Amino acid sequence: MAVKSRRRQGRGGLASVGGVAATLLLLWLVQRHSLALSVVPGGTHAGSNHAPWRKRAEAEQAPLSQAQSADESSGRLQQAQPPTLPAPPPQAQPPPLPDLDAVPRLFLSFGNAAYFELAHNWARSVQALGVPYIIAAFDNEMLGRCAEAGLVCTKIEFGQAADFRGDFVAFRAMGAVKVRFALGMLEQHPSLQLVVVSDTDTVWLRQPWDYLEQRPAADFFISSDCLSHEVEERWQEGHRQPRCGHIPGNEAHAFNTGLFAARNTAGSRAVLKAWADMLLDPTKEHADDPMHRGIDDQLAMNQILEAGGLLPASKEDNHTVLAFNRTLLLHTLPVVLFSNGHVAFVQRTPWRLGLAPIVIHATFQRHNLVGKKARMREFGLWHMDPPEYYGAGAAPLRLLGYENPVLDFVAEAEREKYGPQGRRMPLFEKHWLVHALQPLPRRDALAAAKILGRTVLLPQLWCWCDSDEHPHILMRCRIRGTDYRTPFECPLDFLISPGALDYFKMGYRHAGFLEQPQVPAMLRHSRAVVRIAASRPEPAFPDPRQTVGHAATVWPGIRGPDLKRALLPVDSAAVLELRGQVPGFLGGWDPEQASVATAFDDTFAQIAQEAKWCCFAWGDADEDYTYFPYKLPPPLAAPWEPWKPPRLEMPDWCDKVSTKYGNRDFTLLPQHPCAFMRNATAAELAADDSGRYNVLWPPLDGT
Numbered sequence: 018m019a020v021k022s023r024r025r026q027g028r029g030g031l032a033s034v035g036g037v038a039a040t041l042l043l044l045w046l047v048q049r050h051s052l053a054l055s056v057v058p059g060g061t062h063a064g065s066n067h068a069p070w071r072k073r074a075e076a077e078q079a080p081l082s083q084a085q086s087a088d089e090s091s092g093r094l095q096q097a098q099p100p101t102l103p104a105p106p107p108q109a110q111p112p113p114l115p116d117l118d119a120v121p122r123l124f125l126s127f128g129n130a131a132y133f134e135l136a137h138n139w140a141r142s143v144q145a146l147g148v149p150y151i152i153a154a155f156d157n158e159m160l161g162r163c164a165e166a167g168l169v170c171t172k173i174e175f176g177q178a179a180d181f182r183g184d185f186v187a188f189r190a191m192g193a194v195k196v197r198f199a200l201g202m203l204e205q206h207p208s209l210q211l212v213v214v215s216d217t218d219t220v221w222l223r224q225p226w227d228y229l230e231q232r233p234a235a236d237f238f239i240s241s242d243c244l245s246h247e248v249e250e251r252w253q254e255g256h257r258q259p260r261c262g263h264i265p266g267n268e269a270h271a272f273n274t275g276l277f278a279a280r281n282t283a284g285s286r287a288v289l290k291a292w293a294d295m296l297l298d299p300t301k302e303h304a305d306d307p308m309h310r311g312i313d314d315q316l317a318m319n320q321i322l323e324a325g326g327l328l329p330a331s332k333e334d335n336h337t338v339l340a341f342n343r344t345l346l347l348h349t350l351p352v353v354l355f356s357n358g359h360v361a362f363v364q365r366t367p368w369r370l371g372l373a374p375i376v377i378h379a380t381f382q383r384h385n386l387v388g389k390k391a392r393m394r395e396f397g398l399w400h401m402d403p404p405e406y407y408g409a410g411a412a413p414l415r416l417l418g419y420e421n422p423v424l425d426f427v428a429e430a431e432r433e434k435y436g437p438q439g440r441r442m443p444l445f446e447k448h449w450l451v452h453a454l455q456p457l458p459r460r461d462a463l464a465a466a467k468i469l470g471r472t473v474l475l476p477q478l479w480c481w482c483d484s485d486e487h488p489h490i491l492m493r494c495r496i497r498g499t500d501y502r503t504p505f506e507c508p509l510d511f512l513i514s515p516g517a518l519d520y521f522k523m524g525y526r527h528a529g530f531l532e533q534p535q536v537p538a539m540l541r542h543s544r545a546v547v548r549i550a551a552s553r554p555e556p557a558f559p560d561p562r563q564t565v566g567h568a569a570t571v572w573p574g575i576r577g578p579d580l581k582r583a584l585l586p587v588d589s590a591a592v593l594e595l596r597g598q599v600p601g602f603l604g605g606w607d608p609e610q611a612s613v614a615t616a617f618d619d620t621f622a623q624i625a626q627e628a629k630w631c632c633f634a635w636g637d638a639d640e641d642y643t644y645f646p647y648k649l650p651p652p653l654a655a656p657w658e659p660w661k662p663p664r665l666e667m668p669d670w671c672d673k674v675s676t677k678y679g680n681r682d683f684t685l686l687p688q689h690p691c692a693f694m695r696n697a698t699a700a701e702l703a704a705d706d707s708g709r710y711n712v713l714w715p716p717l718d719g720t
């Protein structure tokens with residue numbers, strides 16, 4: 018996905034100036050590690066990009082360059098800068114660079130103005146570690162913004178832009194510029210022992226020095242897209258799990274160049290040089306594989322490291338291996354401490370094991386920059402929000418939270434539908450049911466918050482089925498070679514596009530927000546529960562003198578004016594929490610405000626348009642059958658009716674899917690509704706939630 022959408026970016030826009038080229042390339046470089054499970058043949062898999070709000074968002078956004086493509090727009094919603102930024106005050110200079118002949122270790126990243134906010138977040142996390150760092154800036158605007166923010170930046174020259182023969186060549190050259198910059202530091206400053214290079218979409222939680230120094234044998238450290246800590250811990254030959262080929266005796270390497278550390282040794286310098294050379298070598302632009310993949314900086318480094326195979330280097334440290342034609346002592350950073358986005362944000366492996374990761378790289382998600390930012394926020398790793406965001410500023414923060422008892426809901430639905438036959442519900446069906454349910458409470462809470470002048474505090478989202486670019490996810494609802502079980506607590510973007518919520522200014526706070534240390538204790542403690550009764554109580558608006566504790570009760574079908582009146586006794590509480598049957602509790606606005614209700618319905622429909630499961634077909638074929646929409650709530654402007662739980666219906670297109678890219682065969686995989694709704698064997702397999710998916714798991718192995 019990442020690869021082909023980036024390719025489209027160009028349309029010749031790079032021919033002119035280095036600044037534009039640098040901007041584009043940085044966009045590309047930041048996006049490029051986003052999701053790299055596999056490359057989709059044909060068109061993009063991102064059908065959600067056709068949403069009308071995205072088009073408007075794009076139109077309203079100052080174009081970053083002529084070469085901007087729709088595919089990347091969501092990433093730019095927040096990041097693209099207006100064309101005429103106020104020039105920084107002339108006297109503003111970035112703070113002095115660290116003296117590279119005096120510091121033994123350095124953190125390095127690269128950035129440009131379009132990604133300033135992300136770079137700033139990176140820098141704040143690194144500053145908190147108290148380690149020297151440099152951001153190499155690709156444009157003057159970035160330098161100016163660094164100066165304003167007091168970040169240590171230096172200009173990196175990105176010459177010969179006019180010579181590029183095409184985008185991809187430029188992308189590669191950009192990679193080479195970065196590599197040479199790091200190499201130059203090591204060559205010119207012999208006393209500099211170690212450079213840690215990480216993309217700006219990484220966040221550092223603690224210093225890596227102990228870890229690196231305890232492995233003195235290694236020349237070079239690199240992160241990986243391996244998704245299983247357990248596979249890394251077992252460290253076995255022939256484990257046959259994808260993306261963890263850095264363990265000797267395995268294939269499918271997935272080194273991720275967005276995070277590496279180079280000791281100042283001959284081996285490290287040689288591999289950096291080979292890397293830059295390969296990126297500048299026109300004969301090494303495309304791989305010999307059937308897809309003729311472009312060799313970007315990541316693939317280049319993978320090819321270089323795996324040349325000659327990976328061989329154990331010593332008995333004492335079998336995690337450090339000989340790579341690069343047996344000339345480099347390589348250590349692959351373990352995913353539990355140097356976590357990619359799936360291990361951290363989806364599997365939550367480090368915390369499950371009681372560990373704090375050292376760094377997290379916000380990879381493996383589908384919403385580009387806005388998605389990275391949302392995930393960092395959700396995990397308390399976004400350091401860019403002002404005190405007001407946490408309710409610590411002058412303006413009060415008033416929240417409306419709600420219960421999300423989906424585990425009970427699923428258990429009940431399973432008992433009802435499958436219990437009598439002694440069977441269990443397929444994972445995909447559970448996932449669909451819950452995702453068909455979750456937009457409804459969210460809608461009611463968003464609308465109630467609007468009526469009450471509050472901000473929604475979202476509950477934790479639960480998922481039974483992961484998403485992936487490849488429909489093979491329909492085997493087990495999990496990605497192969499992973500450590501999580503189902504259900505799992507999933508990030509917000511599994512249900513809804515954070516970009517859409519932002520675009521429509523739907524203020525919200527993530528689950529767990531109240532536990533963030535920036536939230537003042539006064540706010541955290543100022544809470545009241547709002548009970549949702551089964552029916553309108555009598556009296557509906559009790560005298561506060563008659564209530565103890567639970568001072569406010571609402572009921573199904575309640576409308577704006579009654580809602581406000583019922584909550585009056587608890588109005589001063591900063592945090593209200595709805596408890597009970599949230600879906601469908603809200604009757605909407607009162608009749609005089611029909612236009613407000615209609616406008617809200619319209620907005621919500623656009624946000625919820627993207628609430629669909631993604632991955633039934635592969636490539637540019639069968640687009641009508643690729644997505645599976647979640648059921649949407651009836652509009653608030655319509656007459657209120659009691660809530661009825663959603664039911665999964667069999668798709669009417671089961672036998673219409675084409676055979677292109679094997680799409681027809683995917684309809685037979687156990688988690689496909691077309692399979693489990695008409696094949697009892699598939700249904701039984703689809704209900705199997707046992708174990709983790711990181712061993713060969715009969716009878717479905719070999720995919």
Ligand SMILES: *[C@@H]1O[C@H](CO)[C@@H](O)[C@H](O)[C@H]1NC(C)=O
Pocket residue numbers: 291320321324325341342
């Ligand atoms: C590895 O060594 C072989 C034989 O010396 C050579 O042909 C090849 O180019 C080397 N590969 C790399 C990546 O340096």
Ligand SMILES: *[C@@H]1O[C@H](CO)[C@@H](O)[C@H](O)[C@H]1NC(C)=O
Pocket residue numbers: 252253254329335
């Ligand atoms: C690596 O070392 C550990 C501990 O000494 C050992 O249990 C394991 O078998 C070794 N693995 C390989 C592939 O050599």
Ligand SMILES: *[C@@H]1O[C@H](CO)[C@@H](O)[C@H](O)[C@H]1NC(C)=O
Pocket residue numbers: 685686687696697698699702
């Ligand atoms: C039913 O599902 C099982 C398991 O996926 C599969 O092996 C079998 O071929 C399917 N039967 C039919 C008739 O499609």
